[in-house]
Amino acid sequence: MKPLSGFKDLLPCDYARRRYLTEGWRDIARRYGFVEFDGPTLESLELYQKKNSGGEILTQLYQFTDRGDRPVALRPEMTPTLARIVAAHDREFAKPLRWFNVGNCFRYERQQRGRLREFLQLNCDLLGERSVTADAEIIALLIDQLRHFGFGPNDVTIRLSDRLAWHDFLEQFGIKKESTTEFLNIVDKMEREPQEKTEEKLAALEHSGLTVEKLREFMTSPTIPVLEPLLEELAARGLRDFIKPDLSIVRGLAYYTGVVFEAFALQGSLRAVAGGGRYDRLIHDLSNGAVTLPAVGFGMGDAVMLEFLKEVPLATQREEEFHAATSSCQVYLVIADEALRPQAVGLAQQLRDAGLRVAFSLASERVGKQFSAAENGGASFAVMIGDEWPQLKIKRLSTREEMSVPQGGLVEWLMDCSKG
């Protein structure tokens, strides 16, 4: 029996990789004062159909009717759940809210490398602040997440856009509000489609005097006025190198109202590793107008990140250092004389009480095999318990150097070493 397509069994080595990722996510989110929350994996279908998510994501829902005939869906993303929770508890928290979540999400789509049907996503959201400082804070957090894992401006870039720029543009050319989504879709596909196709689509739209040339001219203009304050603040943080203003980024989700951005991998097979934007109306709409709370946030998926980590040398190196530091065993007790097993387990207990990760052979085994097991488990030290008792021979496995320590001083000796 295999797991379903798009779902994964996580063996210990897979889970170690996941832990590396999620511990990094949490660490950096907390540096920005973000607190972790969670919500249900299963939600009412209605939460996603209130014209909030919109587009593609609705066709990818894992949806079904539960035993009580309720239409339900596994969450495809965290934002609607967050919006629902925040709308319900609005009065309980001082603003702004800095909330994050690491949770599994589900989308029914064809699996590919970096894309699964169940995946883990980091979500960071800043709620209750309308100004550009919140946008900057969120984007800085996103960049610091990436920097933490060893990615630099040559590995990843934040493509930044703003839907407000497009709203002005639409007005200028007399394109109706109802056609906004359709128009942004054309923009989204422009760089992937031949010009004739774009012209054709544009012609089908009601407008006054808009041409592909004018559209292109607008998109390639050297400065985008609405983005300037945000760019300035990011520059003040020293993060400007990561940013590439790009009006072709419009994002698929319907609820975005202002700034939108995507973190794009420059190395390897170009992919979006994270994405987000401002959604000032979602909470208002979801609560039927009861709560109005501007918000900005982003999501970052584990499947893409774990692939990306393998493609950038510095990122790979950092991950390996993590795994070395968190190996399942630091100290391996080699029981050379089976008669001393009681003393050995006593030592193991002392070492474990002191917080060290300790392993030893459970069966009588040749010394060579025990050293092999020590090596295998990633131990830094092997401690020989044998003829020398009550002296112990300690061997540093990386250098093969050996030293002698009395059994009473072992804990202290190892604690000193593990500090250094």
Add this chain to the structure above:
RNA sequence: GUGGCCGUAGCUCAAUGGUAGAGCUCCAGGUUGUGGUCCUGGCUGUUGCGGGUUCGAGUCCCGUCGGUCACCCCA
């Protein structure tokens, strides 16, 4: 959801339609207390699954499941 490629031992892969193999891993040894190299030996398969063609199918055909790439879109 659409199209292409792939599926053989735990892993990576061989095998002009004619007896299913190699390397790595793993296990056991290389005389009684030392691991990452070395030497010897050993285990492992309903060739993803189900049909069909054929004297004979891992190989050809159909279906199905899984993987992968592109499209779509995105985490």
